[in-house]
Amino acid sequence: MSDTWVPSARQQERDAYRRRQSLQSLLIAVLSTLVVGGALIAAVLSAPGWERTRETFFSWDKAVESFPAVLEGFWINVQVFLVSAVCVLVVGLVMAMLKTLRGPVFWPLRALATVYVDVFRGLPLILVLLLVGFGVPALNLTGVPTDPIVLGCIALVLTYSAYVTEVFRAGIESVHPSQRAAARSLGLSGPQSMRYVVLPQAVRRVVPPLLNDLASLTKDSGLISVLGAAIDAVRAAQIETATSFNFTPYVVAGVLFLLLTIPLTRITDRVSRKYGAVPGGGHL
Amino acid sequence: MSPLLSIQNLRKTYGSSVVLRDLSLDVAEHDVVVLIGASGSGKSTLLRCLDLLETVDDGVIELEGREITDPRADADQVRSRIGIVFQSFNLFPHLSVLDNITLAPRKVHKVPAEVARERALAMLERVGLKHRADAYPDHLSGGQQQRVAIARSLVNDPVLMLFDEVTSALDPELVGEVLAMLRDLKSEGMTMLVATHEMGFARQVADEVCFLDGGRVLERGAPEQVLGEPTEERTQQFLKRIIQAGRL
Numbered sequence: 001m002s003d004t005w006v007p008s009a010r011q012q013e014r015d016a017y018r019r020r021q022s023l024q025s026l027l028i029a030v031l032s033t034l035v036v037g038g039a040l041i042a043a044v045l046s047a048p049g050w051e052r053t054r055e056t057f058f059s060w061d062k063a064v065e066s067f068p069a070v071l072e073g074f075w076i077n078v079q080v081f082l083v084s085a086v087c088v089l090v091v092g093l094v095m096a097m098l099k100t101l102r103g104p105v106f107w108p109l110r111a112l113a114t115v116y117v118d119v120f121r122g123l124p125l126i127l128v129l130l131l132v133g134f135g136v137p138a139l140n141l142t143g144v145p146t147d148p149i150v151l152g153c154i155a156l157v158l159t160y161s162a163y164v165t166e167v168f169r170a171g172i173e174s175v176h177p178s179q180r181a182a183a184r185s186l187g188l189s190g191p192q193s194m195r196y197v198v199l200p201q202a203v204r205r206v207v208p209p210l211l212n213d214l215a216s217l218t219k220d221s222g223l224i225s226v227l228g229a230a231i232d233a234v235r236a237a238q239i240e241t242a243t244s245f246n247f248t249p250y251v252v253a254g255v256l257f258l259l260l261t262i263p264l265t266r267i268t269d270r271v272s273r274k275y276g277a278v279p280g281g282g283h284l
Numbered sequence: 285m286s287p288l289l290s291i292q293n294l295r296k297t298y299g300s301s302v303v304l305r306d307l308s309l310d311v312a313e314h315d316v317v318v319l320i321g322a323s324g325s326g327k328s329t330l331l332r333c334l335d336l337l338e339t340v341d342d343g344v345i346e347l348e349g350r351e352i353t354d355p356r357a358d359a360d361q362v363r364s365r366i367g368i369v370f371q372s373f374n375l376f377p378h379l380s381v382l383d384n385i386t387l388a389p390r391k392v393h394k395v396p397a398e399v400a401r402e403r404a405l406a407m408l409e410r411v412g413l414k415h416r417a418d419a420y421p422d423h424l425s426g427g428q429q430q431r432v433a434i435a436r437s438l439v440n441d442p443v444l445m446l447f448d449e450v451t452s453a454l455d456p457e458l459v460g461e462v463l464a465m466l467r468d469l470k471s472e473g474m475t476m477l478v479a480t481h482e483m484g485f486a487r488q489v490a491d492e493v494c495f496l497d498g499g500r501v502l503e504r505g506a507p508e509q510v511l512g513e514p515t516e517e518r519t520q521q522f523l524k525r526i527i528q529a530g531r532l
Contacts, residue, residue: 021355
């Protein structure tokens with residue numbers, strides 16, 4: 001159908017008014033940000049101890065000097081994170097599916113998953129690390145890994161999978177039962193309904209909380225240094241600091257962690273927007 | 285007397301598709317205007333524009349002589365004067381029937397909780413659901429849910445009620461109870477704009493029937509005329525399909 005619409009004078013006036021309003025809002029936002037930010041910066045810069053603080057935490061020379069050691073340590077964080085994250089997602093997903101199984105036959109599996117989550121969600125990570133890291137090698141079993149990094153990863157996976165299990169379970173249960181009924185009515189088996197209908201919807205809904213746990217995992221990946229063998233970014237910074245009492249290496253480590261987690265968040269946001277924005281649309 | 289609701293040259297687009305084009309329509313106080321037309325003819329969009337749930341792309345809507353499409357108008361205030369009931373009820377599932385009805389009076393109109401409760405119960409009595417006041421929407425039939433949704437709108441004393449295919453999601457035997465409520469409302473003098481596929485209802489209750497096609501009012505008039513002797517060919521085709529489907 002041909003369409004030769006020209007905005008009426010009144011509509012043009014409305015559009016102009018809306019443009020003015022949004023411009024005004026933008027100006028207010030920019031101005032208030034500048035004022036608040038400026039005040040904060042001024043407060044810090046005028047603090048009596050600023051010179052010393054800058055020298056202790058933000059020394060450029062010290063940063064350059066400590067960078068190689070901290071970066072090398074950070075590489076361990078990245079490796080531990082990547083391996084643990086994959087295992088955590090797999091274990092968490094499997095446990096979540098076990099927890100959502102219905103029927104008396106599956107009672108032992110459900111109970112196992114429930115006890116597992118209860119225990120490992122409740123135990124402090126540092127305790128699990130020490131138990132696995134020092135307890136398992138002490139058993140002297142053949143074939144059991146003794147490398148502290150591997151044991152550290154196992155401890156991380158044990159703890160984080162418990163959190164992730166609950167995240168996945170919440171997602172699975174948020175999919176309306178009628179979806180499963182529709183899938184079953186088409187002849188899909190129980191596992192097929194889970195795989196092709198329930199999980200794709202569930203996973204998309206839990207991407208943001210999942211990312212919370214993964215971001216937390218990147219930081220806790222450094223805790224395996226308590227087992228002694230691995231020198232991760234934070235431990236490396238600690239060593240650097242110990243020689244000079246200058247805390248800049250910690251700041252360097254912090255920046256590296258940010259460089260890892262912020263892009264992770266942005267990429268995940270983009271991916272989930274692409275596949276998840278339309279309810280029921282898209283595919284996994 | 286000026287009409288309660290006046291729509292002039294309304295235009296609404298979604299991206300490149302024009303849903304309403306140059307649509308004009310007046311509704312006098314106490315009148316019941318029924319909108320008919322195929323899906324996609326713009327009925328729902330028109331109602332959503334009237335309740336300011338959509339921003340119009342051009343044209344003017346006036347309620348009681350005041351322009352509500354003006355970006356300076358207080359949209360919340362306007363919406364609190366207009367009631368809208370949706371096809372899918374849209375009751376809040378986490379609130380009981382009573383809380384569904386008292387939410388707006390308490391939070392928007394600042395009515396004391398006790399007064400809001402009294403009013404809600406009176407309204408529930410009117411729609412015959414006082415005994416379900418503490419039930420949750422999930423436990424009601426579709427017809428009951430829709431009656432609660434109507435009560436939820438009415439409790440705010442709207443000057444205009446909009447009904448968007450309120451019986452389309454109901455089982456046939458439940459349609460009657462909801463339409464009966466609309467008849468009651470008409471007899472009480474409520475001004476209503478009703479989008480519906482219930483032609484029998486339109487014939488009995490409407491003061492005026494408007495046939496929407498391609499985003500504009502193609503034909504309007506008394507129900508006997510529009511439904512009985514339509515002059516436009518598109519209207520005739522539409523009614524023929526309805527008759528074939530056994531709905532007239």
